[in-house]
Amino acid sequence: MSPILVRPVREQLEHDRIIRLLHAKFRRRHEAVMNPGNEQNAGVGTGTSALYPDLLLMSQERGHKLQVVVEIETGESVNHLEALAQWAHFARTRAAFHLYVPAGMVDVARRLSEDNQIYVSEIWSYHIVGDQPRFTLVHRNREAPPPLPKPAPKPAAAKPAAPKPEAEKPPRAVKKPAARSASRPKSRPKAKTKSVVKKQKR
Secondary structure (H helix, E strand, O other), rough: OOOOOOOOHHHHHHHHHHHHHHHHHOOOOOOOEOOOOOOOOEEOOOOHHHHHEEEEEOOOOOOEEEEEEEEEEOHOOOOOHHHHHHHHHHHHHOEEEEEEEEEEHHHHHHHHHOOOOOOOOOEEEEEEEEEEEEEEEEOOOOOOOOOOOOOOOOOOOOOOOOOOOOOOOOOOOOOOOOOOOOOOOOOOOOOOOOOOOOOHHH
């Protein structure tokens, strides 16, 4: 059941009857889980953002990979708000998204999906003949679905910078005493004092 819409009782009963009919049809080839009324048996997403489409079709092989998400709308629920709140999210899953709408709302559903760039794999119409609904495939999207947005990479934790190794100081050069040059002139004799000079003159 849509979280943003309260259907009239009669419309809700018809909606849930169609869910059960499709569930019986699909479970021959799939592992099928339905969410009629307020039931939340299986959903897409996690936590508070989880949504519960009307039908989930999974592979019968080991692993039970989700293959198709089915949403069934009534005349009241084919609107812009519903398209953004649910269709857009179902279209971003890795499974095909199949939309079932009343025969008179097919053009509205197409326009809503195109205007809001919602990728719908198949659109089916249904109408009631006597007491039995009849389903008709009215649109199949043959284009490849857009790639899912890649999650932003988490910033890597900064590693503590390793201490820089101290540069080894070059050993001090030992200063050797300069060798005396052989050609170094001999020291001059000291000049005689005045008193000595005077005595010689006498």
